[in-house]
Amino acid sequence: MAKLIDGKAVSAKVKAEAAEEVKVLKAGGITPGLAVIIVGDDPASHIYVNNKKKACAATGIHSEEYALPADTTQEELLALVKELNEKEDIHGILVQSPLPDGLDESAVVEAIDPLKDVDAFHAYNVGRIMIGNYRFLPCTPAGVIELIRSTGVEIAGKNCVVIGRSNIVGKPMAMLLLHNNGTVTICHSRTKNLKEICRSADILVSAVGKAHFVTADMVKEGAVVIDVGMNRDENGKLCGDVDFDAVESLASHITPVPGGVGPMTIAMLMKNTVTAAKLQNGIA
Numbered sequence: 001m002a003k004l005i006d007g008k009a010v011s012a013k014v015k016a017e018a019a020e021e022v023k024v025l026k027a028g029g030i031t032p033g034l035a036v037i038i039v040g041d042d043p044a045s046h047i048y049v050n051n052k053k054k055a056c057a058a059t060g061i062h063s064e065e066y067a068l069p070a071d072t073t074q075e076e077l078l079a080l081v082k083e084l085n086e087k088e089d090i091h092g093i094l095v096q097s098p099l100p101d102g103l104d105e106s107a108v109v110e111a112i113d114p115l116k117d118v119d120a121f122h123a124y125n126v127g128r129i130m131i132g133n134y135r136f137l138p139c140t141p142a143g144v145i146e147l148i149r150s151t152g153v154e155i156a157g158k159n160c161v162v163i164g165r166s167n168i169v170g171k172p173m174a175m176l177l178l179h180n181n182g183t184v185t186i187c188h189s190r191t192k193n194l195k196e197i198c199r200s201a202d203i204l205v206s207a208v209g210k211a212h213f214v215t216a217d218m219v220k221e222g223a224v225v226i227d228v229g230m231n232r233d234e235n236g237k238l239c240g241d242v243d244f245d246a247v248e249s250l251a252s253h254i255t256p257v258p259g260g261v262g263p264m265t266i267a268m269l270m271k272n273t274v275t276a277a278k279l280q281n282g283i284a
């Protein structure tokens with residue numbers, strides 16, 4: 001039986017560390033501030049944004065939410081980003097993804113001041129991650145690295161397989177595993193022999209977005225299995241990509257959904273907002 005990786009516990013630790021840093025910054029007259037922009041009324045997005053707001057309150061970070069209607073124009077959105085770029089009490093700007101159809105998400109992200117880009121989605125920050133000389137790490141992949149570290153399993157020299165090649169999870173995830181000296185394979189919809197490649201993984205990270213995608217025959221005995229998926233099953237219940245009940249008996253460590261990667265994403269966002277406040281005040 002696999003050991004459960006407790007994302008709630010690890011994220012609580014990261015948030016507590018961020019809260020300590022916030023205390024020190026506040027004593028010096030700096031209150032880290034995060035602005036979250038959400039466009040439209042996707043219910044899941046509103047839940048995530050609400051979780052971010054709660055985490056800010058618990059950490060002592062000032063937060064502002066900009067909830068815009070679905071018919072917001074590109075110009076209006078860009079004007080808001082520009083205003084927040086110039087706002088001195090805001091150190092981090094996050095534009096909740098996905099944006100409604102008709103809005104150009106990458107143009108909006110590129111408009112964010114890279115020093116305030118706490119998602120690390122801006123091309124400038126992505127480039128710095130590629131080089132290995134970064135200020136912010138993207139929240140979800142960075143959270144996954146923390147979860148793997150919490151198991152005590154070394155990444156160096158291990159076969160790491162990432163399923164999914166998105167700009168926000170798969171690609172940066174592979175890069176962070178590489179920085180940690182893993183031997184990394186990225187799988188995607190055109191990959192041949194997916195099962196065999198996954199079965200070679202000592203560390204398997206799934207970021208596909210399909211319930212029950214990772215089945216027991218894709219997992220090597222003793223593997224560390226990290227589930228980035230955030231899906232609904234047939235009964236409308238929140239679940240990841242991994243067929244948890246079947247894989248649990250094979251893996252050495254496994255993340256649950258909920259309570260795995262999700263809370264870590266939010267904790268790393270708190271950490272990045274603190275880093276942003278330090279950078280903008282010449283402290284880091």
Ligand SMILES: Nc1nc(=O)c2c([nH]1)NC[C@@H]1CN(c3ccc(C(=O)N[C@@H](CCC(=O)O)C(=O)O)cc3)C=[N+]21
Pocket residue numbers: 047048051094095096097098119139230238257258259260261262263265266
């Ligand atoms: N600019 C941007 N940055 C993001 O970081 C970003 C985004 N857009 N768009 C959507 C994804 C998704 N995401 C989640 C964060 C927390 C949970 C989370 O807290 N999950 C809880 C359960 C939440 C629930 O009950 O639905 C858990 O797994 O335990 C989930 C998903 C951040 N994202």
